[in-house]
Amino acid sequence: xxxxxxxxxxxxxxxxxxxxxxxxxxxxxxxxxxxxxxxxxxxxxxxxxxxxxxxxxxxxxxxxxxxxxxxxxxxxxxxxxxxxxxxxxxxxxxxxxxxxxxxxxxxxxxxxxxxxxxxxxxxxxxxxxxxxxxxxxxxxxxxxxxxxxxxxxxxxxxxxxxxxxxxxxxxxxxxxxxxx
Amino acid sequence: xxxxxxxxxxxxxxxxxxxxxxxxxxxxxxxxxxxxxxxxxxxxxxxxxxxxxxxxxxxxxxxxxxx
Numbered sequence: 001x002x003x004x005x006x007x008x009x010x011x012x013x014x015x016x017x018x019x020x021x022x023x024x025x026x027x028x029x030x031x032x033x034x035x036x037x038x039x040x041x042x043x044x045x046x047x048x049x050x051x052x053x054x055x056x057x058x059x060x061x062x063x064x065x066x067x068x069x070x071x072x073x074x075x076x077x078x079x080x081x082x083x084x085x086x087x088x089x090x091x092x093x094x095x096x097x098x099x100x101x102x103x104x105x106x107x108x109x110x111x112x113x114x115x116x117x118x119x120x121x122x123x124x125x126x127x128x129x130x131x132x133x134x135x136x137x138x139x140x141x142x143x144x145x146x147x148x149x150x151x152x153x154x155x156x157x158x159x160x161x162x163x164x165x166x167x168x169x170x171x172x173x174x175x176x177x178x179x180x
Numbered sequence: 181x182x183x184x185x186x187x188x189x190x191x192x193x194x195x196x197x198x199x200x201x202x203x204x205x206x207x208x209x210x211x212x213x214x215x216x217x218x219x220x221x222x223x224x225x226x227x228x229x230x231x232x233x234x235x236x237x238x239x240x241x242x243x244x245x246x247x
Contacts, residue, residue, distance in 0.1 A: 136193035137213070155203045 013046040032145045034131050036113075040095060040147035042079065043114050043130065047144075052120035060120070071124040072105040072114040075158060080106045083150055093117070095146050098128040101153045101160060117148060123156070123164055182225040188233045191226060193238035203237065210241035 001008040036043060051067040052059045073091055085091055087106045092099055093115070102117065102124055110116050117128040133142040156164070194213050198206040214223060227246050231239060 026200050027197060030196055136190070136197045136216075 001150070002030065032142060033133055034142070034145050034147055036147040040149050041113070042091065042148050042150060044114055044146040044148040045114060045144045046119055046126050046130065047116060049118055052118070052121075055122065056120040066122060068118070070103065071126065072103050072116045072119045073150065074105050074107050074110050076108060076110050076114070077106050078112050078114045079115070079150070080104065083152065085150070085152055090153040090155045091150050091151055092157065093129055093148055095129045095131070095148045097131060097146075099157060100125050100128055101155060101157045104150075115148065122167070123160060125160065125163070182221060184225055184229040185233075187222055188224045188231075188238075191238040191242065192233070192235045195235050195241065199237060205238070206237045207240045207244065210238060211244050214241065214245060 049053075049068050051064040073093055073166050075085065075091075080086070083091075085104050085106070090101055091104045093102050117124065117126055127141075127143065129148065130141065130143050130146045134140060135142070144150060191210065191214070193208055194210045198209040198213075201209065213228075223245065226242055231242055234242060
């Protein structure tokens, strides 16, 4: 609603768009500030699988879990061999920001130097590891480029075990007498 | 008082990404972006800061915002 349209505009852009059909902007390539190095030599990128949607709040309540019951760390055979990691092993995934543990899956779907996981299961907490860099215009977090190191682990980290326990405890339902 | 280090980094990011359009456009664009999208407390904090670490375009933009 404005002076030109004091009653508002129920349907916008009827005759055309305010500033034309499109606005194309030339931008330079700006590399990420995140850097690999001796302590964090691999690059983690996160993504999705077909059978789960976003953080799985809906799809984890369906039978789709048979296809993707947990988030795993996809790692190239060379990187796995260098670390003594076999498929199914628990590994720690560590960045400058934090660490999580999850199971490894050896695959050549990822290039050497790159590891991949999904974020469909909350116990994985992939974004504990991702950086605090974000897009300049929208502050959308830079989830896809994180320098990490991978190593063998005994199992879920202590904070993941605490988190799982807290999650279970907070979902208990107290029994009570029926109203009638 | 708000920590200004992230604000400095964000202002520099905006300036860096607008630089391809030329210096004048980058300064105006940075000014406009901060006016349109930054919380008033963020604007106040960067104006009150010592502005150390701002790149030239971002520094010029903040100067223009202060004026």
